[in-house]
Amino acid sequence: MVTETDREALRGLMPELLSARCGITDLRRSFRCPSPAHEDRDPSAHYYAKDNTVHCFGCGKTWDVFSLVAELDGVDGFAEQARAVADAVGYRLGDGGERGGARMPRSKRKPKPRPPFDPPREAGGANCAEACGNAFAHLYSAEGDIGRRYLRWRGLDDGDAAAFGLGFTRDPREVMPEFSVYEPRALGFITIPFWNRDFSIANYCMVRTVCRPGDARNKEWRPRGLASPLWREWLLSVGAEQVYVTEGLIDAMALAKITGGDTVALGGVANAKRLAQVLYATPPERRPARVTVAMDEDDEGRRTRDRICRDLDVLGVPHAVMPPYPGGAKDADEYLMAMRGREWEFEVREPSIQTGYDLYYTRWL
Numbered sequence: 001m002v003t004e005t006d007r008e009a010l011r012g013l014m015p016e017l018l019s020a021r022c023g024i025t026d027l028r029r030s031f032r033c034p035s036p037a038h039e040d041r042d043p044s045a046h047y048y049a050k051d052n053t054v055h056c057f058g059c060g061k062t063w064d065v066f067s068l069v070a071e072l073d074g075v076d077g078f079a080e081q082a083r084a085v086a087d088a089v090g091y092r093l094g095d096g097g098e099r100g101g102a103r104m105p106r107s108k109r110k111p112k113p114r115p116p117f118d119p120p121r122e123a124g125g126a127n128c129a130e131a132c133g134n135a136f137a138h139l140y141s142a143e144g145d146i147g148r149r150y151l152r153w154r155g156l157d158d159g160d161a162a163a164f165g166l167g168f169t170r171d172p173r174e175v176m177p178e179f180s181v182y183e184p185r186a187l188g189f190i191t192i193p194f195w196n197r198d199f200s201i202a203n204y205c206m207v208r209t210v211c212r213p214g215d216a217r218n219k220e221w222r223p224r225g226l227a228s229p230l231w232r233e234w235l236l237s238v239g240a241e242q243v244y245v246t247e248g249l250i251d252a253m254a255l256a257k258i259t260g261g262d263t264v265a266l267g268g269v270a271n272a273k274r275l276a277q278v279l280y281a282t283p284p285e286r287r288p289a290r291v292t293v294a295m296d297e298d299d300e301g302r303r304t305r306d307r308i309c310r311d312l313d314v315l316g317v318p319h320a321v322m323p324p325y326p327g328g329a330k331d332a333d334e335y336l337m338a339m340r341g342r343e344w345e346f347e348v349r350e351p352s353i354q355t356g357y358d359l360y361y362t363r364w365l
């Protein structure tokens, strides 16, 4: 018979269970997911002293001691689970927690100090700011004009290219040596650097293939062998009023243009985990006051959206979900592109003093 006293006492013994069954003793740090079903290469799991649970940002699961022992040993039913937890930590059921061993259980745990914040794994490579600057200049060369036209087709004009420090290259390895891109029919690549707040450093860059329709093997390329940061990750730790999170980088730029707001991009749904890790590592007062989740309107996007919302619930970050775009657009850029008239119109401004090239601004009404 498992009494209510036992249930409460056992519930508080998560640290003991983690230590006994998983060899995890330092709960101030992230640790590998305890689930045998999750091959967790990075430490993605965290202990929450507040309610004695473990949450894994990798597989999205949360456990208390009972569901954890069920996960580890496949034990069904509460009474069996309680016995398995009691066995694992040396707790004697039924007598208020008197234990046979030398260590006495604490039926009421002292509140643990809040764990210090683990920085997520350092992401990116060497600083490629200068190469990204060169790529920006290249966008305004005769050769780079195809890149500019591509961006305008996507609804992004010269103002956006400057605001986000985009560029053009024929050879992504000029920007980062870690690129290994085989795209024989590409006309070139838009460079999308991951700038820091003041544009002084870029340790990471993605490139987007510019080609005729259907000629691309892969539309977006990452450098190989590097941990991937989020695009404009720094926005998550500057106490912003509101931050939008999108899947794609172009979508983030489109949404920034549509809303005038601050946008962060995952650069692929696989990076949803990093969003939670970065927020976890950020002191609460420097996190965004509110996060709006704006994934693609498809099944994978909706799954990712729900998963991010669960993570934000665990972290206690207020959040909202972007309502569907008008006209059935799948993402922010489709919506932006749909705002154009029958023809794109471009407003030509004074030539740039710096480059001497005419500046074009997309215009839609």
Ligand SMILES: [Zn+2]
Pocket (backbone or CB within 6 Å): 033, 034, 035, 038, 040, 044, 056, 057, 058, 059, 060, 061
């Ligand atoms: Zn996991």
